[in-house]
Amino acid sequence: MSASKNKRIYLSPPHMGGNEQEYVRQAFESNFIAPLGPMVNGFEQDFSDLTGFAHCAALSSGTAALHLALRIVGVEPGDVVIASSLTFIGSVSPVTFIGAEPVFIDSDCKSWNMDPELLAEAVDHYISIGRKPKAVIPTDLYGQCADYDRILEILEPHGIPLIVDAAESVGATYKGRHAGKGALMAAYSFNGNKIITSSGGGMLGSDNEEMISRARWLSQQAKEPEPYYEHKEIGYNYRMSNLVAAVGRGQVEVIPERVKRKREIFDYYEQELDSCSGLSFMPEADYGQCNRWLSVMLVDKNEFGAFPDDIRITLEKENIESRPVWKPMHNQPVFKDNTVFGGKVSEDLFERGLCLPSGTAMTADEQQRIVDLIKRCGK
Known part of the structure; x- marks a missing residue:
């Protein structure tokens, strides 16, 4: 198709x-x-x-x-x-x-x-x-x-x-x-x-x-x-x-349902892609519950065999939107002269991160299709 x-x-x-x-x-x-x-x-x-x-x-x-x-x-x-x-x-x-x-x-x-x-x-x-x-x-x-x-x-x-x-x-x-x-x-x-x-x-x-x-x-x-x-x-x-x-x-009125569904979407990605070497997901801090607004994956290109942008382009060819993690503010041209404390962690997350489709109306078949496409990008 x-x-x-x-x-x-x-x-x-x-x-x-x-x-x-x-x-x-x-x-x-x-x-x-x-x-x-x-x-x-x-x-x-x-x-x-x-x-x-x-x-x-x-x-x-x-x-x-x-x-x-x-x-x-x-x-x-x-x-x-x-x-x-x-x-x-x-x-x-x-x-x-x-x-x-x-x-x-x-x-x-x-x-x-x-x-x-x-x-x-x-x-x-x-x-x-x-x-x-x-x-x-x-x-x-x-x-x-x-x-x-x-x-x-x-x-x-x-x-x-x-x-x-x-x-x-x-x-x-x-x-x-x-x-x-x-x-x-x-x-x-x-x-x-x-x-x-x-x-x-x-x-x-x-x-x-x-x-x-x-x-x-x-x-x-x-x-x-x-x-x-x-x-x-x-x-x-x-x-x-x-x-x-x-x-x-x-x-x-529907916030509890939306949070529940967002977390289900995240959990499905994490479970289905757990067997793929080089893929990991955003951790949840022990002090709270994340709403999992976006499901965010990290890609080790050496272990997985593809860059995050390779996955993004593959998904886009199938009319599926994904997006890199936020580019750190200290790396933005408009803030090139501003002070930053640290910087390596956010730079690494930007380099390896990819935000996956996380819409709460997404069907199970659509999410499985995304998972299958991601798997095909690996070694």
Whole structure:
């Protein structure tokens, strides 16, 4: 069969749960088509119930949520903000929006997330030269939480705020609590490829009511409470629309099912490919449960007999999408002059890693087809 006749298998496509259209219908019937409305309020409450955060602000993206969080904790031009290197640029670009300096931390081997020991080294270094970091943003990579408690042990004595980039980890847990909980603030994403999607959008969660109130205010152009338009600060057009929130409300209802299915997909890949020499999978840290947003495989080209990109190209010829692991931020041209602590672990993960199709609506036959194609690439 030619590739053109094969149904496209995407990396992580949207998967509707069934009630999204009902919520959207209610939004239309109420005529709350303009930016705010009951669905936004409802989505914020739903997400508070899910995460355990007392307060949530529904926003236009996870990147917007991080930008507002940095504004709220007082990051200014020239400040140091420490972030994970192995991540998507949206985790880091808000630092540059403010004119602050991103400093990157390598991954550890047990979780692939920010290495706490390297973080401690970085914090000590910048404090010693009189540049105490204004914030730390670890990314929950591929749905696995960073080691929040260890990171907080490092940050709390210095009063450095923890802002978790939980864009990929909705539904994951850390020591029994939802991803992001325990940080001062956490940012979530509902982009089209995430474990749940509202077609776009994001959320900022915190137990600090004043911070979330300020996030909502900044996200609506920072308009003063006057009958006319008056502005004493620069704000943004970052608020989520009522229609987008309606989709999100339907998606929140199916999070347990989506996490269960994502983990089943990961387990199947791992079991079926276990016999292949040179293939291994992302480990699960002992402190939590990963949502397995993407199933990520490492390829030893010498043992397996093929490069990760050979597998990617083979799958693409069959109309199957796969993708390399995130390219580390410290290797990105736009950050070529920024400081990194460590770097070899994330560089190795990028060189050997491949993200496999992980859509929760993928059939067993489709996944078996992917497994068979991968096996054929080996020796």
